[in-house]
Amino acid sequence: MMFTAHYQSPLGEILLAADEVGLTGLWFDRAKYYAAGLAPQSTERETPPLTEAKRWLDVYFSGKMPDFMPPLHPIGSDFRQEVWALLLQIPYGQTTTYGALAARLAAKHGTARLSAQAVGGAVGHNPISLIIPCHRVVGASGSLIGYAGGVERKIQLLKLEGTDCIKLFVPKKCELRAEQAQSKDEQKM
Template sequence: MIFTEHYDSPLGGILLAADEIGLTGLWLDGQKYFGGHLPAECRTQETPILTEARRWLDIYFTGREQDFLPPLHPVGSVFRQAVWKILLQIPYGKTTTYGEIARQLAAQQGLERMSAQAVGGAVGHNEISIIIPCHRVVGTNGSLTGYAGGIDKKIKLLELEHTDMSRFFVPKKGTARK
């Protein structure tokens, strides 16, 4: 059985979903792939896992780093699971690139290289956004590419974490950075 609960965040509504093992989904209202793996029959009910997820979000939205994770149970292929595991290792307030994740996966699997585009697909299909921090992944040139919740929300999440955003905003030719 999947249990759901709504959470009101500074970014708008969030739908949380969990089974008996862990959190299976965290979607911002209107997010791409919203509720992708939700079965037709879900029960709106508070559970200990959903309570932990809400507690995690309460701390997160105060701009503080947490020292715990709620139980997680993401649903996806072995490849996606490997990418999501790497996402969980990105430190609070830091970013990495799709290419860096691809290189790390290739090294783990003993491969010469891995497709950054394939990594991008796995990152984009992360159904436990924010907690599995896909918003911390940027383009190779530091561009704020892709976020299923919207680039505006990605920026707000990175700002909330006090991420140094200066590398993301390259001045136009003939202008100086402030």
Template sequence: MYFTTHYQSPLGPLMLAGDGDHLVGVWMEGQKYFADNLGEETAEKDNLPVLKDSRNWLDRYFAGGKPAISDLPLAPIGSDFRKAVWNILCEIPYGEITTYGEIAKKMAARMNKKSMSAQAVGGAVGHNPISIIIPCHRVVGSDGSLTGYAGGLSNKKKLLEHEGAYMGKPSAFKEE
């Protein structure tokens, strides 16, 4: 059984989901793969402590703070490979970006492989169920283009601007 609540963000409505003790999802309305891991068993529960803490985290974030990801007990639902990619996403500092290729190199090293497909990493990044908090918006194409954001490229751009990423780099933000 999963519990949900809603949060009104500067990007529009978000739905948050928890399993009782952990945050398992944060989705933007209309997002690709919206709540696809939850199944049928959900109930609205605004006062669940993990969901209240997650709303407070988002309040601090959207107020310009840099709350630590570790402040929340996260339990994203996915394969071991996807979870490993999401862990790497959590290492990307506020205001910084990385590429799918760089994450693929890190994954290859952690898996003791020679190489890893950037496309495989892109698939995992795109299925991140905890948007904003697990910062998949900080991943860009190798040429700096804003590619592949399940919440929409305009929201990706807003989040990066909010965090001060790409400052002074006018050729960045090449939207595809």
């Protein structure tokens, strides 16, 4: 059985999903893969994993690093599970690159190299964004790319964590898309 709950964050509404084991999903409203994998027969109800996730979010959005982890149960391939496990090791307030994650996985498997793009695909399909901190992954040049919740949210999350953003930037193509999306939203109002 799948259960859902909603959480109102300073960066917009969040949909949470959990099964009996733990949290299976966390999506910002209008995220690229919003509710991907969520069973249509899910029930809105508070459960211990959802309550713990909300408590984690309360601490996080107060500007503090949570000192606990709600039970997690992300569903994905073995490769994606490995990438998501690496994401959980990125320290609060710090960033890493897709290439660095690929190098760590390659070393773990004893291979010369692994595709940073493959790692990027797994990062981008992280079903429990924020708690599994995919927002802490940036391009090799410092570009803020690849966050399904949106580049603006990624920037806000990094700032909330006190990340040194001096060398980070939004690629021009992303800036243009963000401006176009904002313009479309304003036209709807």
